[in-house]
Amino acid sequence: DAGVIQSPRHEVTEMGQEVTLRCKPISGHNSLFWYRQTMMRGLELLIYFNNNVPIDDSGMPEDRFSAKMPNASFSTLKIQPSEPRDSAVYFCASNLGDSSYEQYFGPGTRLTVT
Amino acid sequence: LAKTTQPISMDSYEGQEVNITCSHNNIATNDYITWYQQFPSQGPRFIIQGYKTKVTNEVASLFIPADRKSSTLSLPRVSLSDTAVYYCLVKGSARQLTFGSGTQLTVLP
Numbered sequence: 364d365a366g367v368i369q370s371p372r373h374e375v376t377e378m379g380q381e382v383t384l385r386c387k388p389i390s391g392h393n394s395l396f397w398y399r400q401t402m403m404r405g406l407e408l409l410i411y412f413n414n415n416v417p418i419d420d421s422g423m424p425e426d427r428f429s430a431k432m433p434n435a436s437f438s439t440l441k442i443q444p445s446e447p448r449d450s451a452v453y454f455c456a457s458n459l460g461d462s463s464y465e466q467y468f469g470p471g472t473r474l475t476v477t
Numbered sequence: 478l479a480k481t482t483q484p485i486s487m488d489s490y491e492g493q494e495v496n497i498t499c500s501h502n503n504i505a506t507n508d509y510i511t512w513y514q515q516f517p518s519q520g521p522r523f524i525i526q527g528y529k530t531k532v533t534n535e536v537a538s539l540f541i542p543a544d545r546k547s548s549t550l551s552l553p554r555v556s557l558s559d560t561a562v563y564y565c566l567v568k569g570s571a572r573q574l575t576f577g578s579g580t581q582l583t584v585l586p
Binding site: 367396398405406407408411419421422454456462463464465466467468469470471 | 508509511518519520521522523526564566568572573574575576577578579
């Protein structure tokens, strides 16, 4: 398997623009997680899905952020409108969805909002 | 959120055993404590997880006391390639997954 795939790997955008990050989990994995990593706040869980259903979105910063998982092989994280403070590395991870926390992380998307 | 505390950094020499402790109060009573390794410009990579006492795999051991208020990751004989940031991951009593702040381990020759 190719592992978790994220695109784009790098994104530079201007404040106010819409940004969409994409993730393809490992085939057969039932849970998908979106994280944000910054120097100031470390690794933060934004939202996670189980069987395509959002289970916990308490980490989503505000209404500007939204996430969808239309099917088992694809998820998006959208920021609209983007702000400079959204600059971070966004990771997607997946796992089998059992009680384990053994997650497989993608390479991340480095987002820069100017 | 569960509150976690890890040392910011640690130095070690090749071949030594390294122990990294994460303090975590207010965690869920029935969930795993998990540790990850992260290299620069990469996503975190799973190392080990456990529920209680001691767990060992081919790369590390994890020690968890009975009160589960801390956990210690033990790397038996570190090499230069073990230089990375190490994170604990716990689930708080309110069910939120929380990563620790990370410990930068530097292995010196």
